Amino acid sequence: MIRLPSADAFTGRISPLWRGLAAILLLCGLTLALVESRARILRSGTEVRLATAPVDPRDLFRGDYVILNYKISTLDTAKLDGDKAFERNQPVFVSVAPGVDGLAEAKGVYLARPAAAAGGSVLEGRVTSIGACVTNANGDPDCSAGRRAIRVSYGLESYFVPQGTGRAIETTEHKRLEIVAAVSSSGQAAIKRLLIDGKLVHQEPPY
Structure with a gap:
């Protein structure tokens, strides 16, 4: 019977230096792949304008990260096309289209990816x-109207x-804040621009 060398025996012949270099190259490659994937979305993704919604002010700003909430984050499935029964941690696909103000409105929520409408x-x-x-119409929670919505x-x-620029965003009324996201053909999204009163505040670099 022919015995094949074990993986341990094979790696044992490689010096620790080369193993360390190989591990570094692998990690660098994975990091670059993630960066390039996001950069590809920003470069070629379809732009979608998103209206923000109220968020707990205690959580709005954490260090140098702005915590955001959107009108399309809360979906009343009874008023939307698509599936109706969902579970926590379930992946879903949300169909959106520009409203009269150009901001994205949810049209349907699905368990399987639907074709994008024109x-x-x-x-x-x-x-x-x-x-x-x-x-409600302003994006404020209204529990008196029912608890049939899902959060996505x-x-x-x-x-x-x-650093140091988040205070203006933290104190800005959500109605004045707008996010422009880039959406890939597969549905993955990345924030591209942040605007207040229609004026550019931050723009994400491609890398």
């Missing part, structure tokens, strides 16, 4: 809670800003 986009998200309070995160809920 002029619209599909964002991939994950259900963070079920049985949430629905929201899109990976857009925190945004790094230069």
Whole structure:
């Protein structure tokens, strides 16, 4: 019977220096792949304008990260197309289209990715809670109207800003704050620009 050398025997012949270099190169390669993946979304993704919604002021600003909430974060499934039964941590796809003000409005939420409507986009998200309070036209929670909504995160809920510049964002009324996200064809999204009163405050570099 032919015996193949074990992996331990093979790696034992490689000096610790070369093993260390190989590990460093592997980590660098993985990091570059992640950076390039995000940069590709920012370069070629479809731009979607997102209206923000109120967030707990105690959590709005943590260090150099702005904590964000969106109108499309809370979805009243009874008023939307698509599936109706969801579970926590379940991946979902949210179909959006620009409203009369140009800001994205949710049109449907699905367990399987639907085709994007003309002029619209599909964002991939994950259900963070079920049985949430629905929201009113301003994006404020309204529990008196029922708790049939689901909460969805899109990976857009925190945004790094230069040190010392977060105070203006922290004290800004959510109605004045707008996020422009880039959405890839697969539904992955990344924050591209942050605006207050329609004026650019921060723009994410491509790398």
